[in-house]
Amino acid sequence: MKIVTKSIGSGGAGTNKFINEEIVKRFSNDKLNKLRDASLIEISSPILISTDSFTIYPEFFPGGDIGKLSVFGTCNDIAVSGGIPEYLSFSLVLPDGYDWNKLEKILDSTKKAADLVGVEIVTGDTKVVDGITTPIINTTGIGKLRKDLNDYSNIKLGDKVIITSDIARHSVSILLTRGDLGFEGDIESDCCNLYDVIKGLDYDKVSFCRDATRGGVAAVLNEITSKIKFGFYLHESKIPISDNVKYFCEMIGMNPLQMANEGVAVLIVDSDYANDAVNIIRESENGRKAEIVGEVINENMVLLKTEVGGERVVDIPVGELLPRIC
Amino acid sequence: MKTFLVKVQGVVQGVGFRPFIYNLAKKLNLPGEVKNTSSGVEITVNTKNKKEVAKFIEIIKTDAPLLSHIVDIQCKEIEFKHFDEFKIIKSESKNDITFVSPDAALCKKCENELFNPNDRRYLYPFINCINCGPRYSIVKEIPYDRENTTMSIFKMCKECEEEYNSVVNRRFHAQPNCCSICGPNVYTKNNKGFDAIKEVAKVVNDGGIIALKGLGGYHLICDATNDEAIKKLRIHKKREYKPFAVMIKDLNILTDKYKLKLSNTEKLIITSPQSPILIVNWPNHPLSEYVNPLNNRLGIMITYTPLHKLLLNFINTDFIVATSGNLRDEPIAIDEESAEKTLQFVDLFLHHNRPIHNRVDDSVATVINNQIYILRRARGFAPYPIMLKKSLNKVVLGVGTHLKNTISLGVKNYIFPSQYVGDLDNIKSIKFFEETIDKIQKLFKSKADLIITDLHPDYYTSKYASKINKPQISLQHHVAHFFSVMAENGIEDNCIGIIFDGLGLGCDKKIWGGEVFTFCNGILERYTHIDYSLQIGNASSKKPFLMTISYLKKYNLLNENTLLLKKIYNIDDNEISFINSLLDKKLNCIETSSMGRLFEAVGSLLSGVKENEFEGHTAIILESIAEQSNDMEDHYKISIDDTIKLKNLIRGVIEDLKKGTQKEIIARKFHNSIANMILNICIKIRDEKNLTNVALSGGVFQNIILTKKTVNLLNNAGFKVALHQKLPPNDGGISAGQVYYYYLKTNKKLDGKFEKFW
Numbered sequence A: 001m002k003i004v005t006k007s008i009g010s011g012g013a014g015t016n017k018f019i020n021e022e023i024v025k026r027f028s029n030d031k032l033n034k035l036r037d038a039s040l041i042e043i044s045s046p047i048l049i050s051t052d053s054f055t056i057y058p059e060f061f062p063g064g065d066i067g068k069l070s071v072f073g074t075c076n077d078i079a080v081s082g083g084i085p086e087y088l089s090f091s092l093v094l095p096d097g098y099d100w101n102k103l104e105k106i107l108d109s110t111k112k113a114a115d116l117v118g119v120e121i122v123t124g125d126t127k128v129v130d131g132i133t134t135p136i137i138n139t140t141g142i143g144k145l146r147k148d149l150n151d152y153s154n155i156k157l158g159d160k161v162i163i164t165s166d167i168a169r170h171s172v173s174i175l176l177t178r179g180d181l182g183f184e185g186d187i188e189s190d191c192c193n194l195y196d197v198i199k200g201l202d203y204d205k206v207s208f209c210r211d212a213t214r215g216g217v218a219a220v221l222n223e224i225t226s227k228i229k230f231g232f233y234l235h236e237s238k239i240p241i242s243d244n245v246k247y248f249c250e251m252i253g254m255n256p257l258q259m260a261n262e263g264v265a266v267l268i269v270d271s272d273y274a275n276d277a278v279n280i281i282r283e284s285e286n287g288r289k290a291e292i293v294g295e296v297i298n299e300n301m302v303l304l305k306t307e308v309g310g311e312r313v314v315d316i317p318v319g320e321l322l323p324r325i326c
Numbered sequence B: 001m002k003t004f005l006v007k008v009q010g011v012v013q014g015v016g017f018r019p020f021i022y023n024l025a026k027k028l029n030l031p032g033e034v035k036n037t038s039s040g041v042e043i044t045v046n047t048k049n050k051k052e053v054a055k056f057i058e059i060i061k062t063d064a065p066l067l068s069h070i071v072d073i074q075c076k077e078i079e080f081k082h083f084d085e086f087k088i089i090k091s092e093s094k095n096d097i098t099f100v101s102p103d104a105a106l107c108k109k110c111e112n113e114l115f116n117p118n119d120r121r122y123l124y125p126f127i128n129c130i131n132c133g134p135r136y137s138i139v140k141e142i143p144y145d146r147e148n149t150t151m152s153i154f155k156m157c158k159e160c161e162e163e164y165n166s167v168v169n170r171r172f173h174a175q176p177n178c179c180s181i182c183g184p185n186v187y188t189k190n191n192k193g194f195d196a197i198k199e200v201a202k203v204v205n206d207g208g209i210i211a212l213k214g215l216g217g218y219h220l221i222c223d224a225t226n227d228e229a230i231k232k233l234r235i236h237k238k239r240e241y242k243p244f245a246v247m248i249k250d251l252n253i254l255t256d257k258y259k260l261k262l263s264n265t266e267k268l269i270i271t272s273p274q275s276p277i278l279i280v281n282w283p284n285h286p287l288s289e290y291v292n293p294l295n296n297r298l299g300i301m302i303t304y305t306p307l308h309k310l311l312l313n314f315i316n317t318d319f320i321v322a323t324s325g326n327l328r329d330e331p332i333a334i335d336e337e338s339a340e341k342t343l344q345f346v347d348l349f350l351h352h353n354r355p356i357h358n359r360v361d362d363s364v365a366t367v368i369n370n371q372i373y374i375l376r377r378a379r380g381f382a383p384y385p386i387m388l389k390k391s392l393n394k395v396v397l398g399v400g401t402h403l404k405n406t407i408s409l410g411v412k413n414y415i416f417p418s419q420y421v422g423d424l425d426n427i428k429s430i431k432f433f434e435e436t437i438d439k440i441q442k443l444f445k446s447k448a449d450l451i452i453t454d455l456h457p458d459y460y461t462s463k464y465a466s467k468i469n470k471p472q473i474s475l476q477h478h479v480a481h482f483f484s485v486m487a488e489n490g491i492e493d494n495c496i497g498i499i500f501d502g503l504g505l506g507c508d509k510k511i512w513g514g515e516v517f518t519f520c521n522g523i524l525e526r527y528t529h530i531d532y533s534l535q536i537g538n539a540s541s542k543k544p545f546l547m548t549i550s551y552l553k554k555y556n557l558l559n560e561n562t563l564l565l566k567k568i569y570n571i572d573d574n575e576i577s578f579i580n581s582l583l584d585k586k587l588n589c590i591e592t593s594s595m596g597r598l599f600e601a602v603g604s605l606l607s608g609v610k611e612n613e614f615e616g617h618t619a620i621i622l623e624s625i626a627e628q629s630n631d632m633e634d635h636y637k638i639s640i641d642d643t644i645k646l647k648n649l650i651r652g653v654i655e656d657l658k659k660g661t662q663k664e665i666i667a668r669k670f671h672n673s674i675a676n677m678i679l680n681i682c683i684k685i686r687d688e689k690n691l692t693n694v695a696l697s698g699g700v701f702q703n704i705i706l707t708k709k710t711v712n713l714l715n716n717a718g719f720k721v722a723l724h725q726k727l728p729p730n731d732g733g734i735s736a737g738q739v740y741y742y743y744l745k746t747n748k749k750l751d752g753k754f755e756k757f758w
């Protein structure tokens, strides 16, 4: 079996061979191909820049892998901030002895994801280290600003809340692959390109946008609530979630609103635009399940109208998830 | 002639105590004076000798007004002072605590007037006097004067005012005094007063549901013998199983008409001024089975307001359902607007225009060991204080827990536990919680210096406390349970605490709930606990069958019993193996020593019920099954070494099930096993540490069969058992325990690592 050795990150001949054969050939573009110390790019200001390091176990999961995740993760941050992702850096930290075939698979899916978003990978780095078992990838993205969608002061009373896809799928898919739980029915991660989901919207009518990654929809809305004087009122019956994800969450006692997604954005839009917005989002491949799930209210809290009729507070756990039902 | 100073301590203000003393002194011809003071009432009186004053005090003790609560009377001779006659003088108290009486049920005298055609308050639904009527529910501020109550919007007519000002009148200083001319009245959208009451009564008679504004909130009312009406109510309240309380006109209905045997204690409680919902055992009762689909127990209260009395007078049936006027999980409605908004399904509303300031639910009680045992503490009991022997050095606020919340304010020698607040998942309950904190501090004119919370960081109470810029202590949940039962029994040291409960965060970041504490010469220790098993997050609390599987797995009984599980729970191999692997991978799992989970698991195993509709649902099922068999001594062995091992118990239950032993017997044996296990642990501790006091608390001790059996065994073995009587054993008692912990910590020696300072 061909494996990763320290030579590809050492800076010597092995590195050159790796960069040329695996990186440049694959991600080829006129900036990268020059292999400068620093790539020269041109971009109109203002720009958005975002970085993220990815480490996930297992690195391959239904619906994606760490390569795809590392492209979409960073590009989605740019997209939900109101930008169009254009360039990406790509840095690999690989375990010594890592299976070469797996590495190629990751690089292939990285390439595919970058093409889907339309970003060019223009710089990067590779290191090989001991002490890890799966790759770590860092990406930094740069994008052109369309309109700032991360300005809390744009959120106004009566705005509608849209969730772009069914929730908790990424988290559940990872747990299932990790656990070998003998659970019937495959659940795929929702890992996808969010720019494609929201690009058709009239950004002037969107007050705010954020992707609901770690901590889920609950974390996003609570975070916003802590920054503004308003809060949110959600309707449980409207929240998109697939049946098997819902069943799984019930059985393990987790709240799907608090679980991570990789392809779900929370949008806050003008109330009279909400219906149009949902229809536009639903036209995209990963936005077919979009729903208007609630609205901005005067109460500085996130409330959920439950299916049994009460109005529950949606909070975020302080530390680890501790049960509290007596 | 000598002069004596008599100090009466307790709840003696706003209950007609001074006029009582005045009239008594007049009758005995004793000159002197009486006034309100910081902690009660002070009487200065001239008598011939010591014997005469002793007789005076004796009468005070025996004849004190119905709603007073004397804690202590002290008497000493002082320098002679001359008095011409006996007088009530103005109190000079400044920063002192004044008590507020709880709401009280209609008294006999007022009831007679209510139905006397010659009385000026004939059929007037707000008749009251110094011995009865609204108190806490209408008080906004102290002193308890009319202008500080919601009655301030009604100006007394001349006749009422005369009664109010006459020392010899039963309505002297009765703050809510009123009549049909000057006071509040009832109305529906069509009718007013008496006609309105007749109109809603007809709706009930015709099988409809009404919402009636009562004393501390709205009631939902329907005919308790009408299946269809109750089924409809269950649909709207989204409650399939949780028992509804019922109301009757008077005690005779039960004892004479239906020949239900009640103990004297039960009779005393159900007819007391507190008039709680009393849980009674009534096999083959004449009510609809939908009132309580779970077992033979009925929660019965007697009409405690004139309005309810009048209503029942026009209702054909002897029993009405009178359940709290709320939607599931919300606090009861207290004003017209919110009632109309949330209870849209009712056929007719009966409102009135006397505002409710403090929302108070009906209290729930039963009898254990011939004494009252409170399960929900609200109307009639709040805000009675728990007295402390010494003063607190700070104003301390215990914010309680997340579910079944109450709060408690500790001021000077008192802990004031609030009424039942509810579950803090719901925004309306959260508002009620915050409102109660504001109101109780205002009421006792004391601002908290220190807040005591539970260790659990995700309880709303903890989140609330973190927003408040005040020093805080976080106290372990079950230690607070232990201290709550010690507080009301006045125990300050040397006690065993058996705390069996559903869930609380432990100091080791595991979930606790089957705890044995020792408190010995000031040192508090977790002596032992139920051996940890895995619980799957909140799922195991909602789905007790997950816990059944967890126990079987832990004790290597799962593989050989999958067939049994499949049969009982109607589940397939896939589901079992899925749950099995969740437990294997410890996915969202946490270790728990909960006793509540064990009761639920066994209840679910015996009944096949997989999910709890409400807290403790399958545990209640288990108790109901046990109730079908007679008391006996049989039990499963539970071994105790460093922890309490459940293996033999679980195996015993399973084997009996497979042998085809009657479920009633298994359930009874299970209860006995826990009681015997408690006894054995207590004996072991007595041998080691010489402790003979045992305090029982925690939600599991809402189980009457278990509590009775345990008390019996312990008493027979020579232990002294401290039980709850003022506070509930469930989480409603926690806030008072939090304050009491601080009291003992600062006033006595108390070592132990059960708290966290911020």
Ligand SMILES: [Fe+3]
Pocket: B477, B481, B501, B502, B503, B504, B698, B699, B730, B731
């Ligand atoms: Fe508890």
Ligand SMILES: [Mg+2]
Pocket: A050, A051, A052, A073, A074, A077
């Ligand atoms: Mg990021």
Ligand SMILES: [Zn+2]
Pocket: B106, B107, B108, B109, B110, B111, B128, B129, B130, B131, B132, B133
């Ligand atoms: Zn009266």
Ligand SMILES: [Zn+2]
Pocket: B156, B157, B158, B159, B160, B161, B178, B179, B180, B181, B182, B183
């Ligand atoms: Zn009047």
